[in-house]
Amino acid sequence: MWHKHPKALPYLFLSEMWERFGYYLMIGIFTLYLKDVEAGFAMTEKEASDLYGTFIALVFLTPFIGGLIADRYLGYRNSIIVGGILMGIGYFLMGVHSLPVLYAAMTLVILGNGFFKPNISTLLGNFYTNDEYRDKKDEGYNIFYMGINVGGFICNFFGAVLYNLFGWQYAFMAAGVGMFIGVATFIFGIKHYGNHDQKKGVQEGDMPFSKILLFILLPSVVFGIIGWLVKGTTSDTNPDSYIFGSDSTDAFIFACVPVVFFYASLYFRARTEDKRPIGALLTIFAVVILFWAVFKLNGSALNTWGDRYTDREITGTTEAVFSSLKLSDKLAYKKDSVGKYDAQFRLQKVEGTVVKEVNYPVYFRNVKPDKLPAQNTEVSLWSPNLSQSINPGWVIILTPLVIAFFTFLRRKGKEPTTPTKIAFGLLISALSVLVMVAAVKAGSNGTEKVSVWWLVANYGVITIGELFLSPMGLSVVSKLSPAKITSLMMGGWFLATSIGNKLSGVLASMWDSYEDKTNFFWLNFCLLLSATALMFLLLKRLNKVMLEKGIR
Known part of the structure; x- marks a missing residue:
């Protein structure tokens, strides 16, 4: 596999693998940690989803x-x-149980990813500009993408073991160690990068920093502050008068306006020969926002589904294996227990005030009465964050x-263009949501x-869509x-991902407001189907731009 590609690919593959090991380990436990009333911050589903969405955005x-x-x-x-380095430090700090320190750690991860993510992807692309490798670019990115998911697959097992043995802080520390291994791997491969990683400098016609x-970052901050402070109209369904759901969501969407305006201005200020390619990219960016909005539910709503709506009880040989590997934990059933997994809470009114009640057995609340264990009987449950390894496992x-x-289609001269692959990726992703609609029906709307x-099955289908698109x-x-x-422009791709991620947090925060969970997933299906329809409508124009550039 490697010998047909640049020598730098294995090092970039491994660097990204370890970086994603740290990131996905952290994401796999993030909302679980926020909602933990004993060792976390006792946040509600809405609070945790909102913070999660803002963070990944x-x-x-x-x-x-x-x-x-x-x-x-x-x-x-x-x-x-x-x-x-910034991300590694951030992961280590997340293990400190302090809300201000958590926010500082999140800030370091946010800044660190800004430097790491677009540039390793761009560096990889620079090796595929000559005739020897040009036609293998899509394949190279697929291999690189598999590295992302190898890290994403193995990390959750480490997270489960360390959390079960020592606590949340050690799981976060493992994320930091993974990140530093990624940096060391990248440095080890420097000799293979040649002049592909040289800065381009300020070019003629570039907007001065x-x-x-003055015109983008400062307005973005100002708009964000305005979004945080300005309120909408108060109503029974929106008593806090948020415009887009919460203060953080309002601020984020307002802050994005100047950045989106900047990317639009690139099109209008571009040279004639660059206008159509930039326009095509901006179109793709806009369409894939809805893909990320649904796909990123894996760390929030689908994480909740795996934790609370999925039968995680294991017995026999499976229990013995998982127990020996420290990938499971025992939970004793008590009606009003405050055990590790059921020490969550529900909201109830006490003398007119909404309070958090911790003695609510969340895991057992939707187990059929005839299947409930006897009082004080222990059952073994696999760690909920392990469900986060299903998607990367499918990718591998x-x-x-x-x-x-x-490759087969390319040899036959029938390989679809890259925009066509993206369009079919959106369609396949939409179909994956139907699996969750069926899952809700099978569980009688979460009562079982x-x-x-x-x-x-859901992750298997959406993974095919993901591989066609991401x-x-x-x-x-x-x-x-x-x-x-x-x-x-690579930053523009991640800007679209960012907006989609925030919308994902908004969607996840609506989970508890849907009594019929099928309606939650039908909404996701409609969003993806709309994006699919738009992409197919634009496909002819996008393919024409690709043809003009002499690429597929």
Whole structure:
């Protein structure tokens, strides 16, 4: 596999693998940690989902500025190293049980990802610009993407073991260790990067950085503050008069306005030959926002589904294996127990005031009465964060098959263009939501637990859509971007991811408001189907731009 690609690919693959090991380990336990009333912060589902959505949105918003700084000043190599170190420190600090420290740690991760994420993706694309490797770019990004998911698969097992043995702080520390291993791996491969990681400097016609600060970043901060302070109309369904659901959501959406305006201005200020490629990229960015809004539910709503609506009880040989590996924990059933997993809470009114009640057995609340264990009987449950490894596990299995499929079509001269792959990726992703609709029906709308195979099936389908879309998105940015703003346009891809991530948090925060959970998933299906329809409508125009550039 490697010998057909640049020598730098294995090092970038492993660097990204370890970086994603740290990130996905942290994401896999993040909302579980926030909601833990004993060792976490006792947040409600809405509070945890809102913070989760804001966090992952900002994580993918900073690549906008990180790509710009790398292009002009730091270069890719230095930016990737600085970003990795910042993220590693951030993960270590997350283990400190203090809300101010948690926010500081999140800030470091947000800034670090801004330097790391767009630049390692851009650096990879730079190796596929010559004739020897040009036609293998999509395949190279698929291999690179598999590295992301190898890290995402194995990390949750480490997270479960360390949490079960020692507590949340050690799981977060493992994320930091993984990040530092990624930085060391990247540095070890420097000799293979040649001049592909050199900064481009300020080019003729570029907007000066001082103007970017004055006309984009400063307005973004001002707009964000306005969004936080300005209130909408109070109503029975919106007593706090939020405009978009919460203060943080209002602030984020307002803050995005100047950045979105900046990317639109790139089109209008571009040279004639660059207008159509930039326009095509901006169109793709807009469409994939809805994909990320649904896909990123894996760390929030689907994490909750795996924790509370999935039958996690294990017996026999499976119990023995999981127990020996410390991937499970025992839970004693008591009507009003405050055990590890059921020490959650429900909201109830006490003399007119809404309070949190901790003695509510969340795990057992939707177990059929005839299947409840006897009082004080212990059952073994696999750790809920392990469900986060299902998606990356599917990526590892399916990536070679997808690569082989497109290689076969390429030899036949029938390989679809990159925009066509993205369009079908959206369609397949929409179909995956129907699996969860069926899962809700099977569990009688959450009143009964369902098999984990529903999650496995859902992730299996959406993973195919993901492989058609996500690595192809990185590839198309590398193909269509004007050379002097490649990293900046890669930041635009992550800006779209950021907005989608925040919308995902908004969707997840609505989970408890849907009495019929099928309606929650039908909403997700409609969003993805709308994006699919729009992408197919634009496909002819996008393919024409690709043809004009002499690429697929």
